[in-house]
Amino acid sequence: MSLKNLGLAALFSLATLPALAQTQTLRIGVTPGPHAQILEAVKPLAAQKGLDIKIVEFSDYVVPNEALSSGELEANSFQHQPYLDNQKETRGYKIETVTQTVNFPIGIYSKKHKSFDALPNGASIAIPNDPTNGGRALLLLQDKGVIKLKDGVGFKPTILDVTENTKKLKFTEIDAAQAPRVLDDVDAAVINTNYATQAGLDPVKDALTRENPKGPYVNIIAVRAADKDKPWVKTLVEAYRSPEVKKFVEEKFKGAVLASW
Numbered sequence: 001m002s003l004k005n006l007g008l009a010a011l012f013s014l015a016t017l018p019a020l021a022q023t024q025t026l027r028i029g030v031t032p033g034p035h036a037q038i039l040e041a042v043k044p045l046a047a048q049k050g051l052d053i054k055i056v057e058f059s060d061y062v063v064p065n066e067a068l069s070s071g072e073l074e075a076n077s078f079q080h081q082p083y084l085d086n087q088k089e090t091r092g093y094k095i096e097t098v099t100q101t102v103n104f105p106i107g108i109y110s111k112k113h114k115s116f117d118a119l120p121n122g123a124s125i126a127i128p129n130d131p132t133n134g135g136r137a138l139l140l141l142q143d144k145g146v147i148k149l150k151d152g153v154g155f156k157p158t159i160l161d162v163t164e165n166t167k168k169l170k171f172t173e174i175d176a177a178q179a180p181r182v183l184d185d186v187d188a189a190v191i192n193t194n195y196a197t198q199a200g201l202d203p204v205k206d207a208l209t210r211e212n213p214k215g216p217y218v219n220i221i222a223v224r225a226a227d228k229d230k231p232w233v234k235t236l237v238e239a240y241r242s243p244e245v246k247k248f249v250e251e252k253f254k255g256a257v258l259a260s261w
Helices: 003-015 034-048 063-069 081-091 131-143 176-182 193-198 231-240 243-253
Strands: 024-030 051-057 075-080 095-103 107-109 124-128 147-149 162-165 170-174 188-191 218-224
Touching: 024 034, 024 063, 024 231, 034 051, 034 075, 034 095, 034 193, 034 231, 034 243, 051 231, 063 075, 063 081, 063 095, 063 218, 075 081, 075 231, 081 095, 081 131, 081 218, 095 231, 107 193, 124 131, 124 176, 131 147, 131 188, 170 176, 176 188, 176 193, 188 193, 218 231
Parallel strands: 024 051, 024 075, 124 170, 124 188
Antiparallel strands: 075 218, 095 218, 107 188, 147 162
């Protein structure tokens, strides 16, 4: 074969290599704290497989799905399935789950009381103001026996669905990210684990009580529906759900965050 033909053959071989043979950049949206820290542990493993992960942090739960839907991100890793389902229902996003990641059992925290049973009648309780996490807080309080909710409310009850409130708890709805900041002003607050750890709280030691970790609130990686079957998605999932990342989660968070694999 001539040198010219050899050159053409080499070029053809390069052109037909799988997409991940060349480094591909993925912008992945997360909230600060554990989600970002876990993705930092994923980065070197993904790099070995041809993925260059750029971590993009958001301070709330609303913008990451909007950014993903509009093409500013390739994926996000910050939410559980009930929250995504609600976002798709209310905003029409064409976003799909590609894998489960970790669970952050939501907890009730207090600076004024040492135990959940010590909460007084008429206690002020701060809960997240978004439909999914607010409902999650109310379901936890129902599990603890201090309120009852209407039958059939599913995963998104509101304070209007409270049918019994034996301790006459007073609810204040706030942005989930602000919950740690109001602990001085309320008897207790229901706080998502990522915001608790970001504020220096230890979910295992400091929470008065936590939800059942085997519930429906395992977090997920989401991508646009059009990207769901692209090769990089499988590669990203394999890097995330690796033994190395599971070991990192166990050693770093010591039970505050639980791997789903």
